[in-house]
């Protein structure tokens with residue numbers, strides 16, 4: 001039996017990857033950072049909270065990383081922990097550099113000291129390509145990062161390559177384009193749309209305020225992308241791979257499709273300057289030919305199906321909430337502006 005350690009197991013990809021690896025017979029250890037209120041809803045949602053071994057691991061704290069390595073003795077480490085929200089990286093550039101940039105090096109260095117044969121996956125990002133006019137991006141496309149998040153990710157990307165070449169470590173960069181799901185955090189645009197459109201369709205909200213509706217993204221389905229991460233670490237040699245769908249759509253198209261599915265008018269969607277970034281990557285579309293050729297990986301879920309999965313699930317959750325059902329879910333505690341919430345008595 002193989003042991004896997006996932007940093008950032010409480011996030012979207014961490015939860016899906018844990019589920020996938022359990023299905024493959026792995027013993028799964030998950031690093032989480034201590035919060036005043038634990039954030040295990042995704043693990044509960046997938047029914048795997050009691051199947052994984054949770055270990056305190058904050059990438060700002062090398063000691064916690066080395067403790068987690070000793071406790072898990074991993075064959076494979078999937079490094080997913082990050083301050084992953086591009087918008088927040090403009091407000092917290094130093095914190096983002098520390099967590100998303102230096103955090104990876106703390107991990108690489110502890111692994112080098114502990115056992116350099118451990119295979120490592122680094123969650124690199126299409127955001128690193130930034131502003132560039134080429135129609136699609138692959139593993140050889142130039143990087144031109146424009147956000148503090150992207151710069152921090154690019155630093156980690158190069159450090160992974162430096163440890164690979166310098167110390168012969170099996171360290172791989174997965175350069176993943178946007179991937180979404182009903183487990184996506186509420187601040188990201190797809191889930192913000194699916195959640196709010198679901199509420200509007202049920203009379204729980206009146207409007208949705210967004211930012212740049214013209215931005216284009218290559219959106220895939222997260223459970224398929226975590227399988228690609230695993231495939232990368234099953235290769236004899238470490239390398240870098242793009243995972244994407246090779247399609248691109250505007251935020252506006254996502255909104256229109258979501259409204260169509262929910263049966264509401266897209267007129268209730270507004271824009272607000274508050275949701276604009278100082279600079280935004282306008283266009284992203286990935287070329288996953290290398291992953292297809294070498295890993296046998298291809299995306300199955302395309303744009304319209306993805307939007308439907310997300311909107312249907314958020315409608316179903318809010319319907320259960322109206323019936324006063326209790327279940328693990330983020331949105332119920334996120335905002336307090338819904339009609340339903342106002343009805344709740346103050347404590």
Ligand code: NAP
Nearest residue numbers: 008010011012013058059080081082084123125176178179
């Ligand atoms: P996510 O849902 O935001 O999850 C991020 C995880 O990192 C959470 O478990 C979070 O813990 C954890 N974390 C944050 N700060 C930490 C710290 N100081 N120490 C330890 N853990 C910390 O992100 P995701 O969508 O699953 O993405 C996974 C990784 O892939 C991230 O590195 C992201 O940047 C990268 N990526 C994502 C995409 C995408 O489209 N999803 C594309 C390319 C790359 P809490 O639960 O405590 O916040």
Ligand code: F7E
Nearest residue numbers: 084086125126127177178187188189210211212215275280
């Ligand atoms: O924005 C625009 C926004 O925050 C997508 C992360 O997983 O993927 C993600 O980063 C687009 C941008 O994702 C709103 O300006 C419009 O153009 O969902 P997002 P992202 O920035 O692409 C990459 C690959 C990662 O690596 C990251 O970790 O949508 N947009 N209006 C909006 N975005 C948000 N969040 N909120 C809005 O109201």
